Amino acid sequence: MKKPMIIDRSRDDEFMREALSLAAEGARRGEVPVGAVVVQDGKVIGRGFNCPISTHDPSAHAEMVAIRDAAASLENYRLPGSTLYVTLEPCSMCAGLIVHSRIQRVVYGATEPKAGVAVSRGEFFSQHFLNHRVLIEGGVSAEACSQVLSEFFKGRRLKTQGGEAAQGSLES
Numbered sequence: 138m139k140k141p142m143i144i145d146r147s148r149d150d151e152f153m154r155e156a157l158s159l160a161a162e163g164a165r166r167g168e169v170p171v172g173a174v175v176v177q178d179g180k181v182i183g184r185g186f187n188c189p190i191s192t193h194d195p196s197a198h199a200e201m202v203a204i205r206d207a208a209a210s211l212e213n214y215r216l217p218g219s220t221l222y223v224t225l226e227p228c229s230m231c232a233g234l235i236v237h238s239r240i241q242r243v244v245y246g247a248t249e250p251k252a253g254v255a256v257s258r259g260e261f262f263s264q265h266f267l268n269h270r271v272l273i274e275g276g277v278s279a280e281a282c283s284q285v286l287s288e289f290f291k292g293r294r295l296k297t298q299g300g301e302a303a304q305g306s307l308e309s
């Protein structure tokens with residue numbers, strides 16, 4: 138018999154704060170600040186922040202890095218019963234990975250109107266062809282999660298304004 142799914146939301150804010158501090162670490166390295174942690178049995182087993190520029194790796198999104206870290210630490214390519222906390226709504230690449238890794242639940246902070254696929258650009262996780270159901274919950278610490286992004290872009294614009302006519306070209 139399958140074990141009943143017990144969802145513990147009591148530490149969501151705490152784990153999201155940890156994801157946020159990873160996002161801030163990314164910002165310090167000049168990366169768009171998105172952070173993620175994977176939690177299993179109340180323990181953080183994987184950590185990541187968005188770092189495609191510094192690693193020359195277009196797949197190095199926060200979720201990807203955190204899930205790889207978690208799978209390596211468990212020595213298991215699947216992460217059943219675990220929760221992914223990420224500061225920004227996942228993109229299509231990460232959504233695919235989340236299903237492949239059998240994450241049980243995803244908690245995200247801010248929505249990503251341009252590339253998010255949990256709610257913004259359709260509801261990927263409710264596609265009928267998927268062989269694994271993921272529970273998606275958004276809006277946890279949403280304000281703090283979007284603030285870290287807007288501060289980063291504001292800082293980048295200020296830097297750019299001193300330079301040549303690059304205004305607007307860094308808006309992504």
Ligand SMILES: [Zn+2]
Nearest residue numbers: 198228230231
């Ligand atoms: Zn992604």
